[in-house]
Amino acid sequence: MNKRAKPDQRPRRRTERTPRTRLKTNTPVRPQVPTPRPATPGARLRRFAPTFSIAPALVLVLVSIISLAAVVLMSAPPVYFIRILLVGWLVSHGAPMTYEGVxxxxxPxxxxxxxxxxxxxxxRSIVRGKVxxxxLAYVAAIAIAIPLVLTMIAGLVLGQVGGHFQAPPxxxxxxxxxxxxxxxFVIGVGSQLWDAVARKYDVxxxxxDGFRDGRRxxxxxxxxxxxxLGVLAILRYPDISAMLGSYPLLDKSGVTGLVALTLLYLPNAIIAMIAVLLGGDFTVGAQGSAGLFDVVLVPLPPLPLFALIPPxxxxxxxxxxxxxxIVALVVALKARPNPLRALGAGxxxxxxxxxxAYLGAGVLGWYGYVGPTxxxxxxxxxxxxxxxxxxxxxxxxxxxxFAPVSGQDQSLSSEDVESVEEPEGEIVEGDEAPEAESADSAESVESVESAVETDAETAQNTEDAEGAEDAEDIEDDKDSEETVDPEENDAPQGGSTRTD
Structure with a gap:
């Protein structure tokens, strides 16, 4: 007798595989312990210097790409790559250039x-959190020293291999x-961390707040x-067209170069216009100047921005x-300053x-000093x-x-109103920041409890983990030092209102 089953009697294969059930482990979930802040000079340098060095490295990569593109477009020898690279680094860091004595x-x-x-x-990425x-002192030293050393090296090397370029002053x-x-560095630290430093040293x-009013x-x-500037460009469009017509050969690439040069120098023109609006002047050498009260023109370089100056x-x-x-009045009315804040604003x-004005002005060839005073x-x-x-x-x-006193104050003073913002960092007293905070531990415990299943064994392990975690928190709180929170701000002195 054949024991084999007929094809129609054989059991069908399962086309879908049922997922395997994971075995529950009894291992308790360990809370994440934050990495302690560096406490020694060497540890701080190893922690902060590589993090900040990413920015100069990116600048160097961008300048290298631009230099390589310039060499390829000009079909220049490879030695020009090093020269353009050095010039690009120095220009991006504000160092003046000297070419054949000019x-x-x-x-820009x-x-x-x-x-x-x-x-x-x-x-900002370094000082985010507790510092x-x-x-801050180490971060400031690193942020100043690394670009300065690289810029000095670039200037010295350019003086040796620059050819027609001389080393900058x-x-x-x-x-x-x-x-x-x-x-x-000042921008990267942020407003709230500067406020915390000021409160720490009773500044x-x-x-x-007045400095922020000045920025606004x-x-x-x-x-x-x-x-x-846009209005002037519209009104003086015929003069700009005449200036462009003075070029003997101006193809599409030349027009593109002039537009790019204008955009690169646009912040310089904005600074010059601010100086003129304030009542100052924009000087071109020893004889030329432009202001709201008088304009004395000299032969100007054939650039679109110079064509905006009226005769x-x-x-x-x-x-x-x-x-x-009007702008100063609007800023002051919004800030409601006290005398100290008004002084800080000025x-x-x-x-x-x-x-x-110092960064946007300088010597321009035989003209001499060009820029606002x-x-x-x-x-x-x-x-x-x-x-x-x-x-x-x-x-x-x-x-x-002289306002009449009422039962209830109709307006809130600055002692009652403070701007509420998300803290960007904390100032911690001492050389080392605390490793853990009780509030952070409580949040981690709640997240662990919400993720743990409700069976008896896992619940017991979770309770053991919580007990161990609470014990660690108590020890950390004993060893930690006092933390200064940027949001714990006393009432501003003199009754000024924070507007940031």
Whole structure:
């Protein structure tokens, strides 16, 4: 008898495989312990230096790509790659260039702004979370030293292999590199962490708030200056066309180059327009100048931005002095400053104005100095914003003094209102930040409990893990030092209202 089953009697194969059931393990879930902050100088350097070095490396890669493209397009010898690379690095860090004795110190600000943004981003990634004051000092030293050393090396090498290029002046090279690195560090640390540092050393936070008012004042003026430049470009379009017609051969590539050059120097033009709106001037050498009250022209370089300068000053031009006055008044009314904050606003606007004028101006060949007169523009910014802020502070003080007292306050003062923002970092006292916080441990315990199944064995293991975790938290809290939270802000001095 054949024991084989017939085909129709055989069991069918399963086409779908049933998933295997995972065996439950009794291993308790360990909470994640945060990595302790570095406590020694060597540990801090090993932690912070590689993180910040990513930004200079990216700048070097971008400059290398641009240099290689330039060599390929020009069909130049390979030695030109090194020269263009060195020049590109120095230009992106504000160092003036000298070619066959002719100095170009008016450098485009767009590459400098990009470098500042990249450096500030790396600083922000380092100081995010809990840091100590010593950590900030190390980050500042690294953020200043690495770009400065690389820039000095590039200047020295360019002096040896630059050919027609000479090494840039040492003072300008070091000064501009320091300013760029310091600005990037200040921006990267952030407002709230600076407030925490100020409270730690009993520095009035109103001064920092005033500096932010100065920044807001200049940003608003920058937007209005860009708008005025657009209006001038429309009104003086015939002169721009005549200037372009002065070129003997101007093909599509030449027009593209002029447009790119104009965009690269657009921040420089905005800074010059701000200086003019404040009541200052824009100088071209020892004889040429342009302002709201007078214009003295000399033969200018054939560039579209120079074609925006009118030959004579309009008699209605002084009306534009109302622009900084209105902007300063709007900023002051929104801030409701006290005298200390008003002083900080004026000083902040003056400091940012003179630094911007220094980076956006310089020597332009045989013309000499080209750009706004920095100290005049800074003094006018101090007077406009600082003076009007003091006037608004006095007006608010008089209004509060003579206002009738009611049962309930109709408006909230700055002592009752504070801006609520997500903290970007904390200042921790001592050399080492605490390894864990009880609040963080509680959150981790809740997340563990929500993920654990409800059977008896797993619940028992979870309770054991919680007990061990609580014991570790108690020991950490005993060893940890006092933490200063940027959000724990006392009432601002003098009753100013935070607007950030």
């Amino acid at each position: 100095t170009l110190g008016v450098l 600000l767009v590459p400098i702004i990009l470098v500042i943004a990249m450096y500030a981003r790396r600083v 100590t004051v010593i950590d 040492f003072g300008s090279l070091v000064g501009r590199s320091l300013i760029i690195s310091l600005v990037a 009035p936070v109103d001064l920092l 004042f200049l940003l608003l003026l920058s937007g209005l200056s860009l708008l005025l 004579v000053a309009s008699r209605y031009a002084p009306v534009l002095l109302a622009v900084p006055a 000083l902040g606007a003056a400091t940012m104005t003179i630094l911007s 920095g100290w005049i523009a800074a003094g006018l910014a101090l007077l406009w914003l600082g003076g009007l802020s003091l006037a608004v502070a006095g007006a608010w003080a008089l209004a509060r003094r």
